[in-house]
Amino acid sequence: MGFPSLFQLVCLSWLFFISGTHQLQSSQEQLLLQLSKYLEYPKPLEVWNNYSGDFCYSSSSPQLTITCQDNSVTELKIMGDKPAKVSNFDGFAIPNQTLSEGFSMDSFVITLSRLTSLKVLSLVSLGMWGTLPEKIHRLYSLELLDLSSNFLFGSIPSQVSRMVKLQTLTLDGNFFNDTVPNWLDSLSNLTFLSLKGNRLKGPFPSSICRITTLNDLALSRNEISGKLPDLGSLTGLHVLDLRENQLDSELPIMPKGLVTVLLSKNSFTGEIPQQFGELGQLQHLDMSFNFLQGTPPAPLFSLPNISYLNLASNMLSGSLSNHLSCGSALGFVDISTNKLTGGLPSCLSITSDQRVVKFGGNCLSIDPHHQHQDSYCKEVHVKRKQSGGNDIGVLVGVIAGIVIVVVLLAFVFLILSRRYCSRGISVQHLLQKAVPDKSPAGFSSEILANARFISQAAKRGTQGVQIYRLYSLEELKEATNNFDQSTFMGEGSMGKLYKGRLENGTYVAIRCLTLFKRYSIRNLKLRLDLLSKLRHPHLVCLLGHCIDGGGQDDSSVNRVFLVYEYVSNGNLHTHLSESTPEKVLKWSERLAVLIGVAKAVHFLHTGLIPGFFNNRLKTHNILLDEHRIAKLSDYGLSIIMEEIDKLEAKGDGHKSWQMTKLEDDVYSFGFILLESLVGPSVSARGETFLLNEMASFGSQDGRRRIVDPIVLSTCSQESLSTVVSITNKCISPESSSLPSFEDVLWNLQYAAQVQMTADSDQKSDAASQP
CATH class of the missing domain: 3.80.10.10 (Ribonuclease Inhibitor)
Incomplete structure (x- = not known):
């Protein structure tokens, strides 16, 4: 029982x-x-x-x-x-x-x-x-x-x-x-702290200096003022981003493990500490638009890992040593708009093809068309020598007054910029070129091996995607029935594209790249590893690769297969051509697609060091999934292919420029904006026609004549005007006038906000009708 x-x-x-x-x-x-x-x-x-x-x-x-x-x-x-x-x-x-x-x-x-x-x-x-x-x-x-x-x-x-x-x-x-809280040290396990783009004010909190676990600290685009304390105790800190604040102290001691330091657009004073020349891990340093003085420490240029150095728009003076040496990874240097004199060291010579160097607006003894007279840079020094006693105090007072006026003007400009434009020029807008090792896109093996995300949040935001892996050639042949013609999807300057079905039933797109340049196995794998790190909701996900070959000599690698997620709903160019009512893209839907692509490109520029530019931006490469979410394809391939963005067809008018700078992505995106405004049938008439017709956007009659009727019938005038304005800026022939992608994204989001309000008001009016 x-x-x-x-x-x-x-x-x-x-x-x-x-x-x-x-x-x-x-x-x-x-x-x-x-x-x-x-x-x-x-x-x-x-x-x-x-x-x-x-x-x-x-x-x-x-x-x-x-x-x-x-x-x-x-x-x-x-x-x-x-x-x-x-x-x-x-x-x-x-x-x-x-x-x-x-x-x-x-x-x-x-x-x-x-x-x-x-x-x-x-x-x-x-x-x-x-x-x-x-x-x-x-x-x-x-x-x-x-x-x-x-x-x-x-x-x-x-x-x-x-x-x-x-x-x-x-x-x-x-x-x-x-204010920024002063209790942050209570978070004893904190490794990533980001409070960017708020309106936080007051002093930099000393409690942050006690968070010894901190790896990334980002407080940029706030109103933090006063002194920046000694950060030497943060031994684990790799990224420090304090751009666009109001910090006005001298520069403190920095942690030796720093990789990225962004201090631009503050009011830092004094000389650059010699200790900065001891930051052996440093790759990216931006201290532009401050009030730094003296001669930059020579060791700063020869740091073993430094790839980007921006000291522009300060008050640096003196001469750089003729014997100054540059680190092998240094790919970009900007010392423009200072008061430097003398010659330019040979490692910064304009004849060097190893790096981009900007040096205009000084008093250097080269390139007189872009330099001031010697008296401009020596004026302060002469006054100091001639003055004594109380005169020095007067001079300091005058200089202080000038500085205050400049700061006030800068503050007013910043307020106006925030109100009418964006939050300023991003650091990434200046990043143009990394150091070449006679490689197609200018990425050295060292940079490729040490490439890292500025924002670890970019990785965390895409944890749902499939893990990147290696595929065998046999797997890909089986997925495509030995690359049968029935699986062929198209061919362009970047190789043939096939649709495949993996063993688990997943559909994929497989691009076959025939290499123009021979790589060592290690070099090629470094490049592919860099591509594999790119994860974003608006990028077609790269799932893996297959290297055809496998020997150890350069000649053994002939082809690379890249395996992408399959996006089934066609490209933006096709959708813009649709006339069927249920398939037509209304203006608000076009804005959503454009915003998604702009976010993806902004991520490509800023999410990884070195950034990815020359991204083949055109409506054919913007795919839409079943929910009409935009995904950019064919991005980042410039690090593998030697010749990119060739003219695929004579009718592809706006591909006639050489894509060699960061700004070219902005220019290309401008034509995507233009095609979204006027439709592919008008844009097919070529670049010259479109540039001439841009003047028509200024009048109502001109817009009715050239803008896609679908856009005119579904847009508000303010939303349309905002996009027309940013489009004009993107395709400006003056590269100095081109907006940053942050500016582009902000304007598109504003246009979408205005359109959403207009649509809501229209619905309310319709509902109130008897």
């Missing part, structure tokens, strides 16, 4: 366990649905509407990722489409791209905190607004928190200091307007 009772007890326990598991799972799903309701059912969560399975096993995408463990949600990532770039948001007037006035950040966080097992939380561009509640600390298990590109304002709550498991804290692109 005892045995059956025991058996029944075990069965009941098992049933109770199953029932409890189901209830827990169900409660988690209810919480997710409640969060979707709070967020007003954003597009990435539409997949939940008719989904009947377990949310934990739903497919991931760049816009939505859910990971579970033991039937509890441990990772939640949602990428929305409500950017937070607004010029006049003051924390009270709610912009149009935010969630409605009924949204409560406090209620949202309370519900969110019931997901007690969350370790990763990323809620980006969802239009959330309000102050960040103190209750956020209830998410005590969080290791990563990313609330970028929303409309959060006020202060960063002090209760965040209790979230001691945090390793990554990212609050970029919001409107936080208090």
Whole structure:
């Protein structure tokens, strides 16, 4: 009798366990649905509407990722489409791209905190607004928190200091307007801190200097002022980004492990410390647009890993030594607009093909057309020698007055720029060329081997994509039926393209590159490894490669096969030609595609050092998936192919320039904008015709004559004018007038915001009609 009772007890326990598991799972799903309701059912969560399975096993995408463990949600990532770039948001007037006035950040966080097992939380561009509640600390298990590109304002709550498991804290692109917290050292596991693009003010907090685990620190585009303290205690720091603040001290001691230092557009004074010449890991240094004086330390130019050095627009003086040596990796140097005299060292010679050097606006003894007279640079020194006693005080006062005026003018310019343009010229807009080792795109083996992401968040944002791997030639032959003609998709200057089906049923696109240049196996693998690091929601995902050959001599490598995800819904050029009503791309949809591509190109320029330029930007290479999300293809191949962007056909008018600089991507994108405005049938008439017709955009009659009727019937005038204006800038023949991609992206997002408002008003008017 005892045995059956025991058996029944075990069965009941098992049933109770199953029932409890189901209830827990169900409660988690209810919480997710409640969060979707709070967020007003954003597009990435539409997949939940008719989904009947377990949310934990739903497919991931760049816009939505859910990971579970033991039937509890441990990772939640949602990428929305409500950017937070607004010029006049003051924390009270709610912009149009935010969630409605009924949204409560406090209620949202309370519900969110019931997901007690969350370790990763990323809620980006969802239009959330309000102050960040103190209750956020209830998410005590969080290791990563990313609330970028929303409309959060006020202060960063002090209760965040209790979230001691945090390793990554990212609050970029919001409107936080208090001081930078001085309790950040309570986050003892923090490795990545980014508060870029807010309105944080006050001094640089000393507590940051006590976060010994910190690897990346980004506080750029804020209003932080005063002294920058000694950062030498941050021995693990690799990236320091303090651009576009109001720091006005002398430069302090820096950690020796730094790889990237961005200090431009502040008011740093004094000489560049000799200690900077001891930063052996340093690759990228930008200290332009400050008030630095004296002669730059010679060892700075010969650092073993330095590839980018920008000292432009300071008050540097004296002569550079004729015996100054440059590091083998140094590919870009800008010492322009200073007060340097004498000659130019041979390693910075304009006749060198090893690096790009900018030196205009000094008093150097070469290139007199772009140099000042000697008196311009010696004036300050002469006055100092002739003056004495009180005269020195007077001179210092005069100089201080000039500096204050310059700072005030710069501040006014910055305010106007933020209001009417973008947040300024990005560092990446100046980056033009890396050091060549007689290689096609100018990337040395050292740079290729040490290439790294500036923003580790770029990697974290794409954890749902497939892992990059190597394919055998036999696998690819099987996937394409031995590259049968039926799988052939097309051919261009970048090789043939085939559609394949892998053994697991996944469709892929396989591009066969015939190499113009022979590489060693190591060199080629370094280049492919660099390509494999590129992951972005608006890039066609590179899944792997296959090298045809495998010997150790250069001549053994003849072909490379690149395996991409297959995007089935055609390219932008085809969609712009559609006349079927259900397939036509309205203006708002075209803007969404353009914004996606601009984000991808901006990432290619800035997400990796060295950046990727010459990216074959044209409407044929912009693919749309089944949700009409744009994905850029054929990017980054310039590091493998020796000759890129050849004229594929005589009708391809706007491909007639040499793509050799960063600005050429902007120029190419300008013609994508133009084709989106006028349609492919007009753009096919060639570059010269389009450039001549651009003047027509200035009048209503001209626009009606040249702009695609679909655009005219679905756009607001302000939205259209914004895009026409940025298009004009992108295709300007003057390279110095070209906008940065950050500027382009901001203008497109603004145009989309204006269009969204117009569409909403139109719907309201229609609904109010009797």
